Amino acid sequence: MSQEVPAIEVKNLTVSYGPVPALLDVSLAINPGQLVGIIGPNGSGKSTLLKSLLGFVKPDFGEVRLFGEDAEKAKGRVAYVPQRGSVDWDFPITVREVALMGRYGKQHWWKELSAEDHDLADYALEQVRMADLRNRQIGQLSGGQQQRVAIARSLCMRPRIMLFDEPTSALDPEMIKEVLDTMIELAEDGMTMICVTHEMGFARQVANRVIFMDDGQIVEQNEPEQFFRNPQSDRTKLFLSQILGH
Numbered sequence: 001m002s003q004e005v006p007a008i009e010v011k012n013l014t015v016s017y018g019p020v021p022a023l024l025d026v027s028l029a030i031n032p033g034q035l036v037g038i039i040g041p042n043g044s045g046k047s048t049l050l051k052s053l054l055g056f057v058k059p060d061f062g063e064v065r066l067f068g069e070d071a072e073k074a075k076g077r078v079a080y081v082p083q084r085g086s087v088d089w090d091f092p093i094t095v096r097e098v099a100l101m102g103r104y105g106k107q108h109w110w111k112e113l114s115a116e117d118h119d120l121a122d123y124a125l126e127q128v129r130m131a132d133l134r135n136r137q138i139g140q141l142s143g144g145q146q147q148r149v150a151i152a153r154s155l156c157m158r159p160r161i162m163l164f165d166e167p168t169s170a171l172d173p174e175m176i177k178e179v180l181d182t183m184i185e186l187a188e189d190g191m192t193m194i195c196v197t198h199e200m201g202f203a204r205q206v207a208n209r210v211i212f213m214d215d216g217q218i219v220e221q222n223e224p225e226q227f228f229r230n231p232q233s234d235r236t237k238l239f240l241s242q243i244l245g246h
Contacts, residue, residue, distance in 0.1 A: 013062035037203030040213035079154035102156030124155035144175030
């Protein structure tokens, strides 16, 4: 039986911003369909790791492979949802048009959209439970709704991997649940996902694995229950005690 090719494989990744190291000899493998939560203090290298997977950052050393291919060749397979996925425009733009930016960028305003384009956007919006608002102006939506549209925009890329960089950090508390629920549904549908998050409950409930990063390194990783109940590293224990209050 052939061994499954990892969706994401990082080997000995080292990245520096000038003289400042951001990642130090990071290695990990994530199988297709897994959701991995990454936690850690600010400046620990979490976002740099995502940028490396996207090909936005060139490593000093090491490699990144996505489904067995070099990350540079596999860019189209990866979608990214930032902290703020809303779109600010000086002119009206509908929810469906924002979603289609995932496929064409801003260029779709200068081309005739096909029935397939509309079907793709509507399907993506249905996945995030926003199809009923497809013709509404993006500026008329709440922050939580805009973030769900941002996820739909990423889905229009037809990705095999989705990366989330603290997607709820800019939201009011009452809006967080609707975005997390959308991500849970994507995970249940088998999307390969990495989520940098401060939502410990989400990581514990949904992730297949939780990774704790500090000072550009992976300090500890484990299945959620083991990670939260029995952390091994003193640094992990201190971080969790500060975040969880015990």
